[in-house]
Amino acid sequence: MDALRFSEERKITIYDIAKEAGVSASTVSRVLTNAPGVRKDKRELVQNIIDKYSFRPNALAKGLSETKRQVIGIIMADVRNPYYAGLFVACEQAARKYGYSLLLENSLGLLENEMEQLSLMEEQRVDAVILVGGRVDDLNSNTVFVEKVNQVSNFVPVILAGKLDGTSCSRVQINAIQTMDLIMEHLISLGHTEIAILGGYDHVAASFEKRQRYKQLLSRYQIPYRKEFCETYGGYDYETGYLRMNELFAAGSVPTAVIGINDYAAVGAMNCILEHGLRVPEDISVVGFDNTDICNMTNPRLTSVDYHYEAFAEKLVAAAVNAHGDTGLPALQLIESQLVVRGSTGPVK
Amino acid sequence: MDALRFSEERKITIYDIAKEAGVSASTVSRVLTNAPGVRKDKRELVQNIIDKYSFRPNALAKGLSETKRQVIGIIMADVRNPYYAGLFVACEQAARKYGYSLLLENSLGLLENEMEQLSLMEEQRVDAVILVGGRVDDLNSNTVFVEKVNQVSNFVPVILAGKLDGTSCSRVQINAIQTMDLIMEHLISLGHTEIAILGGYDHVAASFEKRQRYKQLLSRYQIPYRKEFCETYGGYDYETGYLRMNELFAAGSVPTAVIGINDYAAVGAMNCILEHGLRVPEDISVVGFDNTDICNMTNPRLTSVDYHYEAFAEKLVAAAVNAHGDTGLPALQLIESQLVVRGSTGPVK
DNA sequence: GTGAAAGCGCTAACAC
DNA sequence: GTGTTAGCGCTTTCAC
Numbered sequence: 007m008d009a010l011r012f013s014e015e016r017k018i019t020i021y022d023i024a025k026e027a028g029v030s031a032s033t034v035s036r037v038l039t040n041a042p043g044v045r046k047d048k049r050e051l052v053q054n055i056i057d058k059y060s061f062r063p064n065a066l067a068k069g070l071s072e073t074k075r076q077v078i079g080i081i082m083a084d085v086r087n088p089y090y091a092g093l094f095v096a097c098e099q100a101a102r103k104y105g106y107s108l109l110l111e112n113s114l115g116l117l118e119n120e121m122e123q124l125s126l127m128e129e130q131r132v133d134a135v136i137l138v139g140g141r142v143d144d145l146n147s148n149t150v151f152v153e154k155v156n157q158v159s160n161f162v163p164v165i166l167a168g169k170l171d172g173t174s175c176s177r178v179q180i181n182a183i184q185t186m187d188l189i190m191e192h193l194i195s196l197g198h199t200e201i202a203i204l205g206g207y208d209h210v211a212a213s214f215e216k217r218q219r220y221k222q223l224l225s226r227y228q229i230p231y232r233k234e235f236c237e238t239y240g241g242y243d244y245e246t247g248y249l250r251m252n253e254l255f256a257a258g259s260v261p262t263a264v265i266g267i268n269d270y271a272a273v274g275a276m277n278c279i280l281e282h283g284l285r286v287p288e289d290i291s292v293v294g295f296d297n298t299d300i301c302n303m304t305n306p307r308l309t310s311v312d313y314h315y316e317a318f319a320e321k322l323v324a325a326a327v328n329a330h331g332d333t334g335l336p337a338l339q340l341i342e343s344q345l346v347v348r349g350s351t352g353p354v355k
Numbered sequence: 356m357d358a359l360r361f362s363e364e365r366k367i368t369i370y371d372i373a374k375e376a377g378v379s380a381s382t383v384s385r386v387l388t389n390a391p392g393v394r395k396d397k398r399e400l401v402q403n404i405i406d407k408y409s410f411r412p413n414a415l416a417k418g419l420s421e422t423k424r425q426v427i428g429i430i431m432a433d434v435r436n437p438y439y440a441g442l443f444v445a446c447e448q449a450a451r452k453y454g455y456s457l458l459l460e461n462s463l464g465l466l467e468n469e470m471e472q473l474s475l476m477e478e479q480r481v482d483a484v485i486l487v488g489g490r491v492d493d494l495n496s497n498t499v500f501v502e503k504v505n506q507v508s509n510f511v512p513v514i515l516a517g518k519l520d521g522t523s524c525s526r527v528q529i530n531a532i533q534t535m536d537l538i539m540e541h542l543i544s545l546g547h548t549e550i551a552i553l554g555g556y557d558h559v560a561a562s563f564e565k566r567q568r569y570k571q572l573l574s575r576y577q578i579p580y581r582k583e584f585c586e587t588y589g590g591y592d593y594e595t596g597y598l599r600m601n602e603l604f605a606a607g608s609v610p611t612a613v614i615g616i617n618d619y620a621a622v623g624a625m626n627c628i629l630e631h632g633l634r635v636p637e638d639i640s641v642v643g644f645d646n647t648d649i650c651n652m653t654n655p656r657l658t659s660v661d662y663h664y665e666a667f668a669e670k671l672v673a674a675a676v677n678a679h680g681d682t683g684l685p686a687l688q689l690i691e692s693q694l695v696v697r698g699s700t701g702p703v704k
Numbered sequence: 705g706t707g708a709a710a711g712c713g714c715t716a717a718c719a720c
Numbered sequence: 721g722t723g724t725t726a727g728c729g730c731t732t733t734c735a736c
């Protein structure tokens with residue numbers, strides 16, 4: 007009995023509406039799509055019946071006959087990471103404005119998932135796919151992936167929140183150079199010269215660029231480069247921040263300011279500092295990237311770089327929505343960031 | 356020129372494959388769906404051509420002709436909240452096992468969004484929709500929403516990660532009573548009797564149940580009930596935990612243990628305690644719910660209740676996948692939790 | 705202004 | 721085994 011619950015009531019279709027209204031399916035379709043060429047009274051009549059049944063046309067049939075589905079695919083590294091989650095929700099809001107929905111897949115940074123999910127998006131005939139995290143973060147683009155993206159983008163526009171050498175996809179990217187400028191100018195203006203950066207890998211483009219800029223700025227401000235403050239690679243998590251900071255203490259190379267490669271790493275470093283009986287920011291200043299919720303949950307609160315997620319998302323979605331026509335949108339758009347100064351940074355003592 | 360990029364190459368179809376293989380479309384379809392009744396050599400021949408073009412059948416057309424889309428809709432309050440994000444990714448993993456994708460919509464807890472998104476899911480002909488957070492968390496179910504869900508569930512099975520009185524949807528729910536048991540038994544065994552619970556509202560079923568159980572356990576262990584330790588309602592964020600704790604200090608009613616309604620609130624309370632120069636857990640123990648990442652980022656680390664997200668997600672998805680047939684699955688499945696003890700709780704002094 | 709009919713790309717009877 | 725045919729539920733010419 008219960009097993010029949012969903013099969014008994016046949017879905018209402020455009021023909022049912024048409025019959026009840028005494029018109030043809032085409033007319034109903036015209037009302038549905040707000041197409042012109044329907045007399046006002048007839049339009050109202052049909053609309054009333056539509057409302058009466060709260061009828062919603064089958065999006066599959068619609069997508070089959072039209073070419074637009076009003077769905078954008080988004081392949082993201084891991085929505086559990088607040089940076090991605092924030093961006094995703096911002097994308098959803100932006101998409102809603104355009105009348106689009108989002109089909110999300112988490113790749114967990116695994117190439118095989120990304121490949122499979124690209125196929126899946128193609129199969130689902132999404133109108134465009136946005137790639138965030140994973141392969142598009144690589145400094146050296148993976149050739150297998152490049153090939154796949156090129157194949158897919160013959161049919162569905164691919165938008166990159168990153169880069170992928172060997173493709174000509176539209177891109178929207180955070181200006182990593184500028185983020186480092188913000189932090190370094192802040193720290194240097196506070197008198198810091200012993201600045202360490204913790205976590206991240208050079209094979210990740212953004213991290214690589216940040217370290218490059220870090221070095222460049224040191225030399226610009228004639229601050230001596232200290233290898234032990236920079237060759238402190240590692241993951242993008244709390245543990246890495248904690249461990250790398252611990253190593254600096256162990257080596258006796260204690261900086262006056264620490265930059266975490268993201269907020270998690272920064273918080274790890276901060277806790278390590280506090281556990282060593284030092285104060286933040288009186289003894290050591292700490293900064294992070296991403297401006298996630300956690301910045302307001304530490305004591306002191308964490309100074310961090312905010313990427314302006316709304317603008318980022320808006321540009322990604324706009325690029326996806328407009329990917330078909332010649333929109334005049336530049337192939338690469340950069341997102342400028344801003345520093346949110348909180349209690350974790352202060353003047354060098 | 357560029358504007359033509361996506362329209363020039365017509366999508367390859369099953370007929371193109373058929374023609375090249377010198378067979379009919381049905382045969383290709385049979386190969387695609389792994390249906391029996393195709394000679395082995397022919398199957399291989401077709402498969403080769405499919406592979407050659409990395410052909411993927413149009414999921415819309417497939418969904419139109421079949422009744423299954425292999426897509427589950429999920430309407431969630433806010434994936435930026437780590438609790439939801441964790442559950443979502445777990446659902447995604449479970450869904451992948453069954454060959455399903457997830458269509459996510461964030462309602463942000465707004466009734467109007469939830470209503471609209473339900474329609475959208477129906478329109479997209481998802482095979483089932485899972486509701487997490489928002490209206491299904493309400494103690495008193497919203498009648499308008501109940502009506503909507505009942506209407507929708509005539510056509511597509513709705514699974515609730517919560518409750519909705521007046522519907523007969525399958526449900527999977529965290530056993531809120533048991534979560535409170537875990538915490539209270541832990542605290543009481545450590546000698547605590549002055550226990551406050553901070554944040555949450557009684558109109559949220561889980562919060563209501565937690566407070567009810569809290570009172571019940573106090574009386575069971577013959578611990579006097581103190582209104583000021585329990586009527587400490589508020590949001591599910593850091594600020595609430597901080598502010599409510601501050602009020603306890605101001606009122607001079609300082610407990611020996613504090614339960615945050617979730618990890619955020621617990622961390623807020625913890626920081627407030629530390630700022631008052633007290634120690635955690637020596638002076639005051641702190642516990643949270645959700646066992647999110649942040650538990651490992653505080654100092655000391657936060658003791659918290661873990662819901663076993665994988666099991667939770669697995670049951671939700673299984674219910675969604677099997678929602679059509681009579682699966683023998685019980686209408687309500689409860690998720691049992693476990694306490695992850697970390698440094699924030701200790702014996703009363 | 706309105707309806708009939710074709711077609712989107714697939715699956716599933718049904719013949720052969 | 722394999723092909724033919726008829727839908728699935730829409731949109732969209734094209735007549736009228």
